[in-house]
Amino acid sequence: MAADVPAALGLLREGTLTVHGRLTDASNAVLYCTAELDGVTAPCVYKPVAGERPLWDFPDGNLAGREVAAYEVSAATGWALIPPTVLRDGPHGPGMVQLWVEPDPDAPELLDLQDPAGPAAGWLPIVRAEIEGGRTALLVHRDDGRLRRLAVLDAVINNADRKGGHWIPAADGRLYGIDHGVTFNVEDKLRTLLWGWAERPLPEDAREVLGRLAGDLAGPLGERLAPHLTPAELAATGARVAALLAAGRHPLPSPDWPSIPWPPL
Ligand SMILES: Nc1ncnc2c1ncn2[C@@H]1O[C@H](COP(=O)(O)OP(=O)(O)OP(=O)(O)O)[C@@H](O)[C@H]1O
Ligand SMILES: [Mg+2]
Numbered sequence: 001m002a003a004d005v006p007a008a009l010g011l012l013r014e015g016t017l018t019v020h021g022r023l024t025d026a027s028n029a030v031l032y033c034t035a036e037l038d039g040v041t042a043p044c045v046y047k048p049v050a051g052e053r054p055l056w057d058f059p060d061g062n063l064a065g066r067e068v069a070a071y072e073v074s075a076a077t078g079w080a081l082i083p084p085t086v087l088r089d090g091p092h093g094p095g096m097v098q099l100w101v102e103p104d105p106d107a108p109e110l111l112d113l114q115d116p117a118g119p120a121a122g123w124l125p126i127v128r129a130e131i132e133g134g135r136t137a138l139l140v141h142r143d144d145g146r147l148r149r150l151a152v153l154d155a156v157i158n159n160a161d162r163k164g165g166h167w168i169p170a171a172d173g174r175l176y177g178i179d180h181g182v183t184f185n186v187e188d189k190l191r192t193l194l195w196g197w198a199e200r201p202l203p204e205d206a207r208e209v210l211g212r213l214a215g216d217l218a219g220p221l222g223e224r225l226a227p228h229l230t231p232a233e234l235a236a237t238g239a240r241v242a243a244l245l246a247a248g249r250h251p252l253p254s255p256d257w258p259s260i261p262w263p264p265l
């Protein structure tokens with residue numbers, strides 16, 4: 001997928017969309033589709049704006065645009081953490097269309113519940129939680145470089161919903177983030193499971209990428225984001241990047257906002 005992003009974007013933008021079904025457990029309308037162009041077909045999801053459930057803390061009718069904005073930031077990092085995503089018209093009106101990622105059923109688990117005395121080697125703590133029988137367990141995620149990049153991306157886009165179902169390990173060994181409708185708020189709404197690196201120094205490659213983003217946001221990336229965000233949200237994105245660079249560390253949870261999605265999956 002990562003190898004032919006321009007072709008995927010063309011297919012998603014220009015291809016004929018056919019709806020095959022609805023993902024029933026989703027809170028918004030999420031339609032499983034195929035896009036077909038010049039004999040090439042690819043599975044995708046289509047989330048029509050008309051199917052967006054209104055939220056108290058985000059303006060109506062532009063979650064789809066936020067998904068595209070999140071994709072643009074991911075693409076600008078060079079880390080390709082979000083599958084190609086476009087805004088286009090479809091059978092149920094304008095919406096976002098994103099390439100489908102087939103989950104790898106053999107991929108190792110990235111979350112676990114462990115003994116509260118833990119975590120085990122190779123795992124990082126998220127939070128202690130009460131489980132059945134009144135026992136306490138430690139919720140942990142793997143100390144995985146792909147998750148760490150996702151944590152940096154989420155800090156930039158201010159992702160309010162990075163639960164465990166919102167990353168998909170693909171058969172090519174890559175990890176893809178999905179569901180970025182609640183992002184880019186001007187308030188700190190970072191809600192994620194990926195707190196294992198909180199306050200730790202950012203890795204060198206993350207600092208390099210953030211430095212690049214700072215310039216890009218003031219230029220071509222900013223222009224690509226502008227149709228989807230308010231000027232204040234665009235400015236806040238630049239401010240988050242600047243704050244991350246100045247601190248040189250992964251962020252801490254906000255005291256004013258539930259920082260862990262619950263249930264975690
Ligand atoms: N690009 C994708 N590739 C593969 N599966 C996807 C993709 N996008 C969404 N899905 C599947 O569809 C489900 C619902 O999508 P999504 O989480 O984006 O919608 P939602 O309405 O916000 O749902 P929820 O409120 O349950 O989080 C996901 O949990 C995932 O299983
Ligand atoms: Mg979801």
